[in-house]
Amino acid sequence: MHPHEEGSVWGKRPFPVNAFAYDLVYNPAETLFMRQARAAGCHAANGLGMLLRQGAIAFEWWTGVAPDLAVMQAAFNNR
Numbered sequence: 001m002h003p004h005e006e007g008s009v010w011g012k013r014p015f016p017v018n019a020f021a022y023d024l025v026y027n028p029a030e031t032l033f034m035r036q037a038r039a040a041g042c043h044a045a046n047g048l049g050m051l052l053r054q055g056a057i058a059f060e061w062w063t064g065v066a067p068d069l070a071v072m073q074a075a076f077n078n079r
Contacts, residue, residue, distance in 0.1 A: 001025050008032040015040040026051055048076060 001007070010033050015021070021037030024047035034044035052072055059067045 001028060001031065006032050008036055010036055015042050018042070020044070023047060024050065052076060 005028055008031070010021075015037055019037065019040075019042045021034060021042050021044040023031050023033050023044065025031050025033075026046050026048040029046055029048070031046065034046065037044040052069065056067050056069055056072060059065070
């Protein structure tokens with residue numbers, strides 16, 4: 001996102017009713033796109049969950065060991 005933290009691909013179009021907005025960006029944790037969706041009454045999420053699960057899959061492929069997702073999530077939360 002840097003240096004475009006306040007940019008949004010959505011513009012000023014209305015969100016569909018009951019839409020779920022998923023922004024693949026995870027830094028910043030809340031983007032303008034997500035704020036726009038929530039302001040329109042939609043649910044929104046960032047890409048941190050996808051990053052976490054992709055990392056877990058890669059770790060398991062490389063090591064043969066399934067990582068503890070809770071430990072990985074805690075590491076993200078403590079960054």
